[in-house]
Amino acid sequence: MSEQEIEIILENVKEFIEKEIIPYENKLEKEGIDNEIILKLAEKGYLGIILPEEKGGTGLNEFQYSLILREFAKASPSVAVFLYLQNSVIIPLLLNSDTELANRKLEEILQGKIHGSLPLEDLTQYRRNYLEYHPEKRLLKGIKEFVLNSHANFLLALASNGDILVFVECDKLNKIENRRLGLRALHFSKFFIDTQLEEEQIIVRNSAKDKLATIYEESGLHIASVALGMSKETLFKAKEYSKKRKAFGKYLHEFQPIAFNISQIEIEIEAIESYLNQLIKTKNKTKALGAKLVSFELARKVSKLALQIHGGYGYFEDFKIEKFYRDSMALTVLFGNYLSDRTKISKYLIDQTSAEY
Amino acid sequence: MISLPSEIEEIRKKARKFALENFTEDIAEKYDREEKFPFEIWRKAYSEGLINFSNPWGMLVTLEEFCRVDPSLGISAFIPTFGSEILLLFGNDYQKKKYLEPVLRGEKISGVAITEPVAGSDVAGIETRLEKLNGKWILNGQKIFISNGTIADHLYVLARSSTPPSWDKRHHGLSLVIVEKGMKGFSSNQLKGKLGVRATNTAELKFDNVEIPEENIIGELGKGFYYIMTFFNVSRVYVATQALGVSQGALDELLNYIAKLKRENNLIAEKEGTLFILAELATRIESARALTYKAAELVFKFMPDPILTSMAKYYASETASMVTEKVIEFIGNDGIISKLERFYRDAKIMEIWEGATEIEKLIIARMMMIRKRTESNE
Numbered sequence: 001m002s003e004q005e006i007e008i009i010l011e012n013v014k015e016f017i018e019k020e021i022i023p024y025e026n027k028l029e030k031e032g033i034d035n036e037i038i039l040k041l042a043e044k045g046y047l048g049i050i051l052p053e054e055k056g057g058t059g060l061n062e063f064q065y066s067l068i069l070r071e072f073a074k075a076s077p078s079v080a081v082f083l084y085l086q087n088s089v090i091i092p093l094l095l096n097s098d099t100e101l102a103n104r105k106l107e108e109i110l111q112g113k114i115h116g117s118l119p120l121e122d123l124t125q126y127r128r129n130y131l132e133y134h135p136e137k138r139l140l141k142g143i144k145e146f147v148l149n150s151h152a153n154f155l156l157a158l159a160s161n162g163d164i165l166v167f168v169e170c171d172k173l174n175k176i177e178n179r180r181l182g183l184r185a186l187h188f189s190k191f192f193i194d195t196q197l198e199e200e201q202i203i204v205r206n207s208a209k210d211k212l213a214t215i216y217e218e219s220g221l222h223i224a225s226v227a228l229g230m231s232k233e234t235l236f237k238a239k240e241y242s243k244k245r246k247a248f249g250k251y252l253h254e255f256q257p258i259a260f261n262i263s264q265i266e267i268e269i270e271a272i273e274s275y276l277n278q279l280i281k282t283k284n285k286t287k288a289l290g291a292k293l294v295s296f297e298l299a300r301k302v303s304k305l306a307l308q309i310h311g312g313y314g315y316f317e318d319f320k321i322e323k324f325y326r327d328s329m330a331l332t333v334l335f336g337n338y339l340s341d342r343t344k345i346s347k348y349l350i351d352q353t354s355a356e357y
Numbered sequence: 358m359i360s361l362p363s364e365i366e367e368i369r370k371k372a373r374k375f376a377l378e379n380f381t382e383d384i385a386e387k388y389d390r391e392e393k394f395p396f397e398i399w400r401k402a403y404s405e406g407l408i409n410f411s412n413p414w415g416m417l418v419t420l421e422e423f424c425r426v427d428p429s430l431g432i433s434a435f436i437p438t439f440g441s442e443i444l445l446l447f448g449n450d451y452q453k454k455k456y457l458e459p460v461l462r463g464e465k466i467s468g469v470a471i472t473e474p475v476a477g478s479d480v481a482g483i484e485t486r487l488e489k490l491n492g493k494w495i496l497n498g499q500k501i502f503i504s505n506g507t508i509a510d511h512l513y514v515l516a517r518s519s520t521p522p523s524w525d526k527r528h529h530g531l532s533l534v535i536v537e538k539g540m541k542g543f544s545s546n547q548l549k550g551k552l553g554v555r556a557t558n559t560a561e562l563k564f565d566n567v568e569i570p571e572e573n574i575i576g577e578l579g580k581g582f583y584y585i586m587t588f589f590n591v592s593r594v595y596v597a598t599q600a601l602g603v604s605q606g607a608l609d610e611l612l613n614y615i616a617k618l619k620r621e622n623n624l625i626a627e628k629e630g631t632l633f634i635l636a637e638l639a640t641r642i643e644s645a646r647a648l649t650y651k652a653a654e655l656v657f658k659f660m661p662d663p664i665l666t667s668m669a670k671y672y673a674s675e676t677a678s679m680v681t682e683k684v685i686e687f688i689g690n691d692g693i694i695s696k697l698e699r700f701y702r703d704a705k706i707m708e709i710w711e712g713a714t715e716i717e718k719l720i721i722a723r724m725m726m727i728r729k730r731t732e733s734n735e
Contacts, residue, residue, distance in 0.1 A: 126690050146690045181698035247479040311477050312502040317550035333693045339630050
């Protein structure tokens with residue numbers, strides 16, 4: 001795909017965000033992503049972005065998808081994470097199933113009629129806490145503590161020690177909302193599950209845990225793209241503000257520490273952007289985890305700097321700086337696993353016996 | 358942990374007990390959600406004798422313990438006295454009796470209004486004007502991000518009362534006046550949507566031809582900048598203390614978490630990746646505490662050292678942001694749905710209010726250079 005074609009995609013995304021996301025951003029943060037927005041996302045082909053056209057998707061490549069996520073993340077990290085969850089996790093999981101139910105649901109997602117949720121403990125392996133499935137009674141039981149996008153129509157969750165993946169309609173489940181530090185347009189809940197399953201609701205029948213782990217690993221560069229978009233936006237805001245705001249008769253950017261920090265971060269962002277682009281283009285997924293952690297850390301660092309530069313103004317939601325401070329931390333926690341991620345990277349970069357103690 | 362005389366440690370225990378009993382998660386969450394000032398917590402802390410200006414060390418450890426349990430409620434219990442040191446140090450008998458004493462008795466609420474839309478860190482850049490017109494002092498201007506703005510009975514307001522002789526001497530010609538709630542031309546509006554410390558009240562203030570009685574001018578006319586800087590030498594020690602409380606509270610959660618992992622025979626509790634985080638954060642907090650207590654000791658002996666005060670404020674507030682961040686990152690999902698998410702939001706303001714970190718660094722370096730010059734001349 002040529003530079004020109006990429007430009008066209010980006011222009012379309014920016015136009016959509018300008019019209020459909022930015023004016024409703026506060027409403028989204030307070031009330032959550034609603035069906036109307038989801039329908040519009042689907043109409044524009046943002047659900048099923050990397051799914052081949054013959055399967056009903058938009059058929060874009062990984063690089064284009066990453067650029068789209070970055071743009072959404074600049075305006076609304078929550079919407080970007082919603083897109084990540086559907087495009088990079090839920091849809092690939094449904095594709096891993098050969099059931100009629102999964103096919104049907106995939107079609108409905110692409111039309112924006114439904115969307116899915118997933119327990120983060122299953123996704124990031126934060127906790128070994130699988131649902132129990134009793135085949136003889138077809139009974140599914142258990143608690144899922146960290147279900148992201150929990151106002152979705154359905155939940156995909158691991159059961160029976162992670163062997164199987166089940167599909168459950170969310171309206172049949174009891175839930176309580178968890179606190180939300182960030183990404184507040186996405187509901188985040190604890191689910192109490194005690195329900196009967198139809199045979200077809202078991203959509204993956206073996207090694208489901210491993211399949212999910214592979215999908216998650218392969219999506220590392222996607223979620224890193226969300227963090228990168230956030231970093232770019234917060235840096236942009238900090239830079240602009242430093243050119244507008246005066247203290248002691250000088251613009252903030254005229255002071256060395258502020259200028260040095262902004263420049264340093266701009267270089268880091270560019271370095272990570274090039275690294276991400278290179279990993280995406282060379283399809284190097286083994287280094288995705290490291291790229292993800294570095295991107296998360298950078299997003300937090302930039303948001304901290306932007307808040308400090310904005311001072312009291314940054315502390316209030318109107319300037320949309322504090323949101324990035326919360327969202328970057330939420331992103332780090334929800335899609336990271338501190339010790340386990342670092343252990344995996346060490347084993348990959350040094351030796352299989354590394355980081356055991 | 359550094360320990361203080363036993364009677365102060367007794368106060369610490371009492372303060373912790375009070376905080377654990379009164380700052381329950383339900384209550385802390387409610388005020389955080391509703392952005393309402395917890396009047397009953399302020400009154401109760403007073404009625405139990407925990408806010409006692411005659412015992413500064415007692416106040417300090419109480420604030421630390423309060424913030425350790427919940428920063429936003431902890432600060433709220435103290436903040437009604439905000440600015441009291443200004444009158445203690447520079448007020449006259451009339452002002453002390455009328456304005457200070459009811460605040461120290463916990464009957465009234467005070468506040469300090471410095472920041473303006475055009476000037477925050479740059480205190481001397483404020484534009485609110487105090488002018489004498491037809492023999493009367495008239496105040497005009499606007500303030501922003503003012504703690505207690507809509508709940509204060511009176512506020513100590515910084516205004517420009519004369520044109521400075523030159524740009525370098527902009528800190529000349531600033532004065533402090535007492536503005537009472539209900540004075541004609543004074544209005545305030547609560548600002549909502551803060552990242553953290555959401556139980557505290559923050560407002561924008563407007564002064565539209567507010568007539569200020571002569572007796573409401575604090576100290577000497579034109580000395581306001583000096584009074585405020587002296588006040589900051591005290592108040593910044595309290596901000597450092599708030600930050601210590603936040604940091605210690607987050608560390609408590611980390612310790613509890615690791616202890617729980619250990620009880621569950623989870624090997625993570627034994628890994629060096631875990632242990633080093635604990636060691637590093639605990640060391641950092643203890644250094645911040647040593648620095649803060651040293652700065653406080655000098656303040657309480659009426660020998661404040663602006664260098665130490667600024668070092669304490671800068672280091673402790675950075676520690677609070679860093680510790681809450683690291684602890685949440687380490688604990689992960691369990692942390693983000695716990696009180697730690699509030700601690701993380703509450704911590705950040707300490708690097709901004711009462712002089713941003715950048716200002717503290719300037720003070721430290723400039724004062725050191727001044728001292729160096731003085732020493733060379735001796």
